[in-house]
Amino acid sequence: MLRACNRQLRPAGRIAFYTIFIPAGLSQAEYRRAARAGPSAVTSRGRQQPELLRSAGFTGVREVDVTEDFLRATRAWSEARGRYAGQLSQAEGEASFHERQRDYRLQARAIEAGLLRRSLFVGERAG
Numbered sequence: 001m002l003r004a005c006n007r008q009l010r011p012a013g014r015i016a017f018y019t020i021f022i023p024a025g026l027s028q029a030e031y032r033r034a035a036r037a038g039p040s041a042v043t044s045r046g047r048q049q050p051e052l053l054r055s056a057g058f059t060g061v062r063e064v065d066v067t068e069d070f071l072r073a074t075r076a077w078s079e080a081r082g083r084y085a086g087q088l089s090q091a092e093g094e095a096s097f098h099e100r101q102r103d104y105r106l107q108a109r110a111i112e113a114g115l116l117r118r119s120l121f122v123g124e125r126a127g
Contacts, residue, residue, distance in 0.1 A: 002056035009125040015058065016122045020070065023117050024048055030115055037103075037110035049121050058123030070118035071111045078104035 005015050020042055022034040035043050053061045078101060081088055089097040110116045 002052060002058070006057045006125055011125060011127040013125045014122055015053075015125075016120060018066070018118060018120050019049060020116060020118045021049060022115065026115065030113075033113075034110055034115035037106040038116050042116065049119070053121060053123040056123075057126060059126050060122075060124040062122045064120040064122075065117065066120060067111060067117045070116075071108060074104055074108045074111060078108065 002015075009015065020038055022031060022038065022042055026034065050061045050063065081097075081101060081104070085097065092100070107116065
């Protein structure tokens, strides 16, 4: 997909995207924990985003870490859903509501442990 985006850009054009990912250097147990706690597409087969961008032909790859904002947002979603637990349990079904709340708690703990990150990545097409 990144190669196709690169082909569509004009010379010196840029791509920018936010993504949640598992950082390098984790043990296998930590990687599995991160994969369970994050969104379903969080794994990238062990390749890091800058490497993926460079292999697609992008240069000047930059990363802006927004993990702290990600953690605040995860906590805020969980807290807000907790305030409306009765209505959400009724609308979503009690089991589904509790499962989603559990997922937010798992995700927050994984972020706090450094197992999940969120960053803005920017890459430039070679001129």
